[in-house]
Amino acid sequence: MTQRQQRAQETRDRLFTAACELFVAKGYAGTTVDSIAARAGVAKGTFFVHFKTKDAVATQLIANQTSATRRARDKAVAKGGSPVDAMVATVLTLGKQAGASRMLSRAVLAATLESGEVAGDSTKLFEEIRALLVADAQAARRAGLVAKRVEPERLAVALLTSYLGAVYAFATDPGSVPLVEGLTPLVEATLEAARPVLPRR
């Protein structure tokens, strides 16, 4: 990376951090591009060099979350983890990322609701995560770690909705438990239900 590129990256990071801080402090709607630029100590025009809109910052937040998730999942596999471990890593990392800040989660939620663009990008990113979960669920079933009667697609969706439900509560209900604390038992319950040699029938 040239020095120039490095400086550009630093500016982008500063803008990103400033935006996140403002999202937390003032909410998504209460944050303007002017205030982000001012907080980052750059001119407004500089903001637009790095992000097309305020929405682009929100999309970046979600992209960071899903790429961290993908990395954690790959790491679990690289460490010799089973496909079930991979699924757990996927869902819990989504939770850890979003669970780091209630206000930020709320801001992301607000962004997906306010902006069709963020919503569309978010849907696409989560579809990728879902595909990852489906592939791991298929592998888990082939390996006999998940019951044959459990369709990989259903298991993937159940794991994803565990997260979606938990993050919804986390972002909208100030009294709700920390995200990972709420999510972990749900993931356990969902995987327990999918285990082979299931009680039923």
Add this chain to the structure above:
Amino acid sequence: MNVRFIHLAGPVVLAMAIVACGSTGGTKSPDPSGPGIIATPPPTAQAPTAPPHDRPVGVPVDDEPNAGPPYPIILMHGMGGFDELQAPIDLTYFYGVVDDLNAHGENLVFVTTAPPYDTSEDRAAALAPQIQAILKQTGKAKVNLVGHSQGGMDARVLASPNGLAMGNVIASVTTVATPHQGSLVADLVLGLLQNVPPSTVDQVTSAFLSLLQKTAYDVQTDPHLRAQLTELSQAYMTSTFNPKYIDAPGVPYSSYGGRTNLEDGLPDCAMNVVYADDPTKLDTAQPEVSATAAFLQGATGTVNDGLVTIASARWGTFLQCVPADHLAEVGQLAQNGPDALSGFDHLQFFEQLTARIRAQGL
């Protein structure tokens, strides 16, 4: 709500059909746009013809139209319910319950059929003639209604003075996992929830609709399905349905709810209950309801059976939480014997439910 398919078939059930609407014979999948047709006790339940007291052989029972208890027990299915096309031939909604109750000496057990995808008003209208037919055939003065899921709402419409006002012929109403306060899942599918991003709506909706074997397009275009889901929404139940369909005076109402997700149900299931359930017995949701179960649990933090929370299932005297998901409560899909994890046995559950009604002299 819920539970897909079920076919009233099996030679046993086919053998006997009460004709409610003047047509004859055999079970038939109800026309969703019209009334359901048949109540179908298995052969032993023909015992409507078994007189409660001495009567010359051959005298039709309906010569004595006002016989006292024990009154017939009518099992009423929920959303979906009966769908000939999608059901394995021997899969019935209340899986094996009628046979089991018969084997325990309960001969007055009937299963009614309502339009699978319609409002409780329309379903109740279809059910009323079936109940009249059961009264006529058995010669009994009243019936006990037992509704699973939306079936419990149907029962309330039938009984309520503001509904079909049949309270004078209803001995009791028992609901099992009926969403008396609506279900968040219905809200979500209808897009009524604020603050839920589209990707979440998509995932949960697709999981729920695949259970019903319906699509998002159906929700948009099928007015019956849409009206039904609307009725199951939280706002509708609490602000329209409940204020309107007040309980019938003098009729005892009681209810059960289910818990899954490995939740012990505490403290909800230990408070204001008639029978404590065993919090060490835990249930896992079957794949068909695991996504909605996980979402509901995560989003509301409340104990639920995959579609209905315990709080929503309460109506009248709340009897008990059972460790079962929304499908397992009625033995779906095709459950035999107790669940190895939770120990829940739906046949035993219905035996107890029935025994309680009988113990009350109904």
